[in-house]
Amino acid sequence: MKIPQTLPRMHRLAAVGTVAAAIFGLGTLVGLALPQSISQKGREFHPGEITVKRGDTVQIVNDDADLLHHAYVDAPKFSFDSGDQEPGSKTNINFSVAGDFDVLCAIHPKMRLVVHVQ
Ligand SMILES: [Cu+2]
Helix, strand or coil: CCCCCCCCHHHHHHHHHHHHHHHHHHHHHHHHHCCEEEEEECCEEECCEEEECCCCEEEEEECCCCCCECEEEECCCCEEECCCECCCCEEEEECCCCEEEEEEECCCCCCEEEEEEC
8 A cells, every 4th residue: 555655744644554453454354264373392282272163273383393293183073193293394283073172192192282172
């Protein structure tokens, strides 16, 4: 959006504010569509529990610099297997079924993420 340089200074500031508000509003809308992000760090999921809506995607990021992870879900009505997650890699899980699910790590048995899908 081009802001005319001929506008008085106060009007230009108002125009900048309007543009900033528009971008912020757009960012909020886009934010609703972005996957919720979970970090794997120090052999733990952060946060360790989240609630999402059915059909939502959860993105798991391996933030451990030198550890391999391997996220999986093994429930009667929903299963998922990421395979090896290299450091820095991102894994998306789309929860298409409502219920409570444990996301576990095949490499670190104590790692557990609880996902409530509404
Ligand atoms: Cu792990």
